[in-house]
Amino acid sequence: MKGLFKAGVIIAAVLCLSGCGSIISRTVPGQGHGNQYYPGVQWDVRDSGWRVLTILDLPLSLVVDTLLLPVDASHGPYE
Structure with a gap:
């Protein structure tokens, strides 16, 4: 039961950090x-x-950035 709780906390932390660099x-x-x-x-x-955190965030930022490519194409460079 403790192992399941630990896994849940780790998964929740990763999901909260997902795409942090993109945001x-x-x-x-x-x-x-x-x-x-x-x-x-x-x-x-x-x-x-x-x-x-980059080890965790880089793959997730890659997914978020790929999904936001149409927005980026119309927005222009971010300052």
Whole structure:
């Protein structure tokens, strides 16, 4: 039972962090650095202070950025 609870907490934490780089690079001023396509992935790779979370966030940011490609194409570079 304890193992199931631990797994649930870990899954919930990962889901809360999913696509974090994608959200930050699109909404926080100055974090987009002029990237138009896949800004979340580029943010994850560039910002080295969060290396531990990057391992979890990079694949999820890749999925979110791929889903948002039509939005990025019409929006232009994120500043």
